[in-house]
Amino acid sequence: MELSLSKEDTAFRDEVRAFVAKNYPPEMRVPNPETDLTKEQSLLWHRILYKKGWVAPLWPKEYGGPGWSITQRFVFEQETSRAGTLPPLAFGVTMVGPVIYTFGSEAQKKQFLPRILSGEDWWCQGYSEPGSGSDLASVRSRAVHDGDHYIVNGHKTWTTLAQHADWIFCLVRTDPAAKAQAGISFLLIDMKTPGVTVRPIITIDGSHEVNDVFLEDVRVPVANLIGEENKGWTYAKFLLGNERTSMASIGRSTRYLNRLKQIVKAEIPEDDPALGEFIRDIARVELDVLALEATELRFIAQMSRGIDPGPAASLFKIRGTEIFQCITDLTHRAIGNYGLALREHPASANIFMPGPEYSQTASEKYLNSRKLSIYGGSNEIQRNIIAKAVLGL
């Protein structure tokens, strides 16, 4: 489905399409980019976009954004995801960047924004803690004033790609007496500071994407506090809003759906009764994608007219993740007996995997995608949000 684009927007779409086709690094086209690339490899595309001035579509021009309209941003997102590119790491560009230019000091803007754009600093997110889950406000990590420093102690978990990170943005408790949401502050911490330790968490798909991050007597300059002390919750919520709207992932679902159709065609013979099952299931998901995409386009159109979808945006997280889980499930089922195999990590070790090329990441994709309905506020929490904030229940 396409937006009805103006002449200028059509020209822009063609420009983006041509740029991606010409410049996306072939070495980033590996079976599973999220887990198979080295830090340097995964930054290649980031740097190309940076040179072009396209790395941060969301950012205002004065901070280095391209100054695109909402429609242009959408077109860019659609083109790059349809082409199967690995987007620049969200933690810097999409998450902490906007927090810094919206709530940060001039010095912070100068220090951090250019390095986020260039890819010099790799950021990770210090929100979750053991026992906190979707209840982020229950944060227990403590930051105590000591002259012009905070002394931070705590334990962050599920920290994505912290093994590569130069910086971590953290929610910490600065006022233990205050109620849950009050008393939280938003701190930027250099990962090289003494007392910061990263421990890998291996997930059920066998990959190392997430980590525990331990903070023991970590000295953080007060200058690294975002905005005001004890107001961190406001900034955190602002950031989460950005996170949820980007979770419809239509481009990714469309790509995997097309691949699924090819796999079914190759794997399941015409006379197999299972073929009918797959055709029906695939048609259902295709309609789910179509409906979600139409909803996204409708919301985009509203936003261009200045109407904020607000908490209804949670529906993109819910449906986007459920759709993708359904596609990875169908793909795993489509490959039959080869679904028994699970690729070993690291992928660079070149360990024998049976079956056709398209079958080799099906197990890990299915397993990895179980996280989608859990992280970023579980889908149960998203439904609570809509029930409360949209339906008024």
Next chain:
Amino acid sequence: MDIQLTEEQEMLRDSIQRLLRDQYDFDARRKIVATEDGWSRKRWTAFAELGLLAAPFGERAGGLGGGLLASMIVMQEFGRRLVVEPFLETVVLAGGLIEEVGSQAQHEEYLPDIMAGEAIWALAWAEGRSRYDFHKVATTARRRGDSYVLNGAKAAVIGAPWADKLIISARTSGEPRDRSGVSLFIVDSHSVNLHLQSFKTIDGRRAAEITLKEVQVPASALLGKEGEAVASLEACRDRAIAGLCAEAIGAMAELNSATLEYSRTRKQFGVPLGTFQVLQHRMVDMFIALEESISLTQHLNLALAANEPQGSKLASGAKAKIGYAARFVGEQAVQLHGGMGMSDELNVGHYLKRILAINIQFGDPAYHLMRFAGAN
């Protein structure tokens, strides 16, 4: 209908539970899976000493005469502990086939070693293009004098890297999709020109792709009647399904109790997770899924043990219904454990992975749903 275990069966269950409690907690299992071989001969010997490997075989063959219900009891407990050792492959599949269609000489030659824990077996029926159908066999076996010569490839053979002996299906006549003309052969896994490529499975086991180039076996390696393997394999599958369903309910029971326990202790927004109604209802559905699965598993095992004519159709029905139920329970157990459910350190994800493998072994729920409906 609720199976009332006999005193003997109760003893069997108790002894397995004791053994697994002492030697097969999750940490021990993790260490076994991480070894070079990926299974424990020591545990296998312990299973043999306890009589588990002899339990299902008939007394005439030297077994303890426990039949399918003995297998069901073993598999259910193995499901609870995620045992990786090839009980299904060696005892239920190979042992069952030899006992059912093997000659007296084959009984005498092979069954004592299986029951004593001295031989590991695997069954190689699938091929790259076969999906879940036994008759789609392109591997050939040509008669040459007093021997057969095998050529072809078998796919995703669970337990093959551990096996001393393989049972291989190959075509002795007809076209690659004919129902008749498929035969079974007992082949030494170290045979000349038999090549294994091993890989790890999603549930922590080992499997292999097998290629056969002019592999010669004596005529006495033929298991069952020439050309009639599809029917033997279908009966074998029914018994396998009975065991796999029992294993699935063992895994589901553990998942449900772990999830329930977690939801009672884990707090969110200041209250235990279990106080949220949406999660309560989810856990009620998980409970119902398990209850129905237990009933169907018992129903199936009794029907097969009594040789009821509808047994095979019921096996497919149970494989479908329990497959969907187990998957629901597995996925929801991960979901309700939140991030912890995604962690390799917790056992929950490993149960989900075993359930995924169970669902693929001998045909997924969609395949068996269609077979139950009479479509294939």
